[in-house]
Amino acid sequence: MKARQSYIWLARGVTLVALLLFWEAISRHSDYTRFFVGSPVGVAKVIWLWFAGGEIYHHLGITLLETMLAFIIGTVAALVAGLWFALSPFMGAVADPFIKAVNTMPRLLLAPIFAVWFGLGIWSKVALGVTIVFFVVFFNVFQGVRDVNPVLLAHVRMLGATPTQLVRRVYIPSALTWVFSSLHMSVGMAFVGAVIGEYLGSAAGVGYLILQAEGTFDIDTVIAGIVILTAFALVLDALVTKAERSLLSWREDNV
Amino acid sequence: MKSADSSQDDGPAIEIENATCAFGSYVAVQNATLTLARGEFVAIVGPTGCGKSTLLNVAAGLLKPTEGKASSFGEPITTINRDAGYMFQIDSLLPWLTARDNVALGLELRGVAKPMANEQAKAWLQRVGLGGHAEKYPRQLSGGMKKRVALAQLFVLEPKILLMDEPFSALDIQTRQLMENELLELWSTERRAVLFVTHDLEEAISLADRVVVLGSGPGSRPIADFVVDLPRPRDVTEIMHTARYSELHKQIWAALKNEVLTSYRRSLGDAQ
Numbered sequence: 001m002k003a004r005q006s007y008i009w010l011a012r013g014v015t016l017v018a019l020l021l022f023w024e025a026i027s028r029h030s031d032y033t034r035f036f037v038g039s040p041v042g043v044a045k046v047i048w049l050w051f052a053g054g055e056i057y058h059h060l061g062i063t064l065l066e067t068m069l070a071f072i073i074g075t076v077a078a079l080v081a082g083l084w085f086a087l088s089p090f091m092g093a094v095a096d097p098f099i100k101a102v103n104t105m106p107r108l109l110l111a112p113i114f115a116v117w118f119g120l121g122i123w124s125k126v127a128l129g130v131t132i133v134f135f136v137v138f139f140n141v142f143q144g145v146r147d148v149n150p151v152l153l154a155h156v157r158m159l160g161a162t163p164t165q166l167v168r169r170v171y172i173p174s175a176l177t178w179v180f181s182s183l184h185m186s187v188g189m190a191f192v193g194a195v196i197g198e199y200l201g202s203a204a205g206v207g208y209l210i211l212q213a214e215g216t217f218d219i220d221t222v223i224a225g226i227v228i229l230t231a232f233a234l235v236l237d238a239l240v241t242k243a244e245r246s247l248l249s250w251r252e253d254n255v
Numbered sequence: 256m257k258s259a260d261s262s263q264d265d266g267p268a269i270e271i272e273n274a275t276c277a278f279g280s281y282v283a284v285q286n287a288t289l290t291l292a293r294g295e296f297v298a299i300v301g302p303t304g305c306g307k308s309t310l311l312n313v314a315a316g317l318l319k320p321t322e323g324k325a326s327s328f329g330e331p332i333t334t335i336n337r338d339a340g341y342m343f344q345i346d347s348l349l350p351w352l353t354a355r356d357n358v359a360l361g362l363e364l365r366g367v368a369k370p371m372a373n374e375q376a377k378a379w380l381q382r383v384g385l386g387g388h389a390e391k392y393p394r395q396l397s398g399g400m401k402k403r404v405a406l407a408q409l410f411v412l413e414p415k416i417l418l419m420d421e422p423f424s425a426l427d428i429q430t431r432q433l434m435e436n437e438l439l440e441l442w443s444t445e446r447r448a449v450l451f452v453t454h455d456l457e458e459a460i461s462l463a464d465r466v467v468v469l470g471s472g473p474g475s476r477p478i479a480d481f482v483v484d485l486p487r488p489r490d491v492t493e494i495m496h497t498a499r500y501s502e503l504h505k506q507i508w509a510a511l512k513n514e515v516l517t518s519y520r521r522s523l524g525d526a527q
Contacts, residue, residue, distance in 0.1 A: 154317055155347040157335055159361035159412070169360070173351045250351045250392045 038219035046224040056228070062205040064232065066122050066194035070129020071187055071236075078134045079179070082141025083171065092142075099138070107131045108193075111200045120201055129193030133186040140182035144175030177251070180244045187236045195229060265329025267292045268338075268416050268448035269314045274323035276309050283309045285474035286323070289467065291416070294446035298459035299477075300511060301469030302518035307452040308344075310469075311418045314450055315341050327416065340414035344421040346401050348393040354380060354404045355389040361412045379407035383437065399430040403437070410441055417442075417449045424453070435462060435491045443488060456511060460503055461491040468510050471518035479510040 020040045027039035050056035085092040085099075111128050118124035148171055156170050198207025206225050213221030269291035276284040283306040291297050291314075299307050312318035313325050316336040325332045327339070348357045358376035363369060380389050383403040393401055402423060409417060423431045439462065442449060453459050459466045460483055468479040485499055494500055 149347075151343050151345055151347050152349065155341065155343055156349070156360070156364075157317070158315060158339070158341040159408075160335075160337065160364040162364075165364055169364070170349070173349070248351075250353075250394070 035217070036219070038223050042220035043224045043227060046221050047227065050224070050228075056206075056209075059204055059206050059209050060228065060232070062122060063191075063194050063198065063207065063229070066125040066129060066197070066205065067187075067190045067236070069122070069126045070133055070193055071190040073126065074130040074133025074186065074190065075137050075179075075183065077130070078137035079141055081134075082138045082175070083145060083167065086142045086145035087167065087171070099135075103135045103139075108196055111197055114197070115201050120203060125194045125197030125202070125205070128197040129190045132189045132193045136186040136189060137179060137182050140178040141175050144178030145171050147178070148174045177248060180240070180248060183240045183244075184237055187240055188233050191229060191233050191236070266326060268295070268328060269450060270324075270326045271310065271313060271320075272324045274310075274313060274320035274325060276306065276313065276318065277321045282474045283472060284313075284320075285476055287476040289477055291448050291450050293415075293448055296442065296449040296451065296462060296464045297467060298451045298453060298463035298465070299467045299469055300453060300456055300459045300507070301475065302471045302511075302515045303454060304522075305469045305472040305475040305514070305518065307454075307469055308420050311341070311420050311450060311452055314416070315339055315418050317341075336416070338414060339416040339418050340409040340412055342405055342409050342417070342419045342422040344424060346393070346398075346405075346425075348401060348404055348408070350393050353390050353392055354385060354396065357393070357404055358407045358411050361408060365412070375411055376407070379411045380404070382441075383407045398426055399434065402426065402430075402434050406434075406437065406441065415447055417447050417451075419449065419451045421453050422451075423458070424455070431458075432491050438462070439487075439489060439491070456504065456507060457495065458491075460485075460500060460507065461489060461494050466503075466507055468507065468514065471514040471521065478514070479507075481507050481510075 023037065024040050027034050027037055027042075085095050108128070110131060111124070114124040114127040118127055152170060152174070153166065156166060161169060194205070195207035195210075198205035199211050202208045202211075206229055210222050210225040213219075213225070267290050269289070271287060271289045274284060274287045275282065287306075287310060289297075289299075289310060299310065301307050309318065313320055314327070314332070314336065316332045316334055316339070319333075327336050348354075349360065352360065355373060355376045358379055359369070359372035362372035362375060367375075377386070377389055380386055383406055385400060385403050385407070388396065388400065393404070396404065405422070423434045426434060435458065449463075451459070451462060456466075463483055466481045466483060467477045468481075469475050470478040481503065483503060485494060485497070485503075
């Protein structure tokens, strides 16, 4: 088993190196290809200069801040709304068509409106991220609450639970499984919201760096921005997985 | 609190009078009357889908009869019956709580402080033979162990009435007989009123003081009532071999057989 695992890693490494070499080869073919596809060496240089010169920290900090704020505000709002609408059939029925309409709407196009409302600072990006994160989490909370086993509910009611205790002891833990599967998706989406927001109008952030580079057809810098964003999205996803492991430990197969 | 005083002198543990329970146009139970005396162990048998669980839910206060009356210790059942504990057919432990936390849950919900609740929970787990498994999650326990946790969960609240809906039907026969004996032993130390629903006549006779036969649904009601005068304490694995047991079985089966056949024919008719 162990040996097999190391073979898998070896194969992955070989694949990565091969892809990078292939890319570099295309890039070196002529000036045209260099211009269109950039080059891995060029990208690495940009990233090195960003971190060595310290230029990136400010932009990365802004983007991460926007992402985290969008993620937290969106998730909390979705938890509250999801619980409320799922537990009150009347509210759920009233809100249903509105939720569906807003969810189907191409929300990225709200970015210009948010720029007018909240200015070009971080809050217009946070707002955009929230509108994306909210719906992913909301539908999962809603489904999670609807999915609660009625016998569990009857059982805990017989044990003496009040409606509030029922929410805290049964509905929320039961919905958590659903929520966590949505958090993996929504943490990436919060990132998308932040970067697209920056891309459409801002004075700082990784999206802003990418936009500037695009203005000068600097493909290496655009790709460097994408690489950095991907790396940090993976880090955030790993954090969600860690939280999931500790909160949903009862599900783990090897406790 | 007032039920604690009044329960000493008013009425039987459960009294259901002329109750009718309809779900939309489907009438599950019609004009059912059933009394459960204090400390009495009553088993309800009947064909599948005859509304056995419906009667339990009325006694629990989970379901309000469309017509008729239901009371517990002389007081009408309007909301969850706080004197009753319920054991469900399917596994109903909370999967995200350990065995100990599951048993402690009822106490905590009733305002007992966590350390105290934990202590009582541990003591009860010990009593049902799971002292070493307190920190395990339901997923890590076998079917029989989960039922033991459910029994501890039920008894730790010291309910005056136990409502049991085919609690052991999912277990294999050996585990099941062990659990039945376990239940009888727990019950014998302090006789609580038990309403035990089952489709298994053997189980009903070996456990109960009285067996009530429910007619086939829809619109079923108790149609026969038999006193089980077998001596206690009983061992469910041995009691089946006594002459009196066979005699009772024959009598009750005679009443039950027709209902089972009617119910079976009806289900075939529905399918066609």
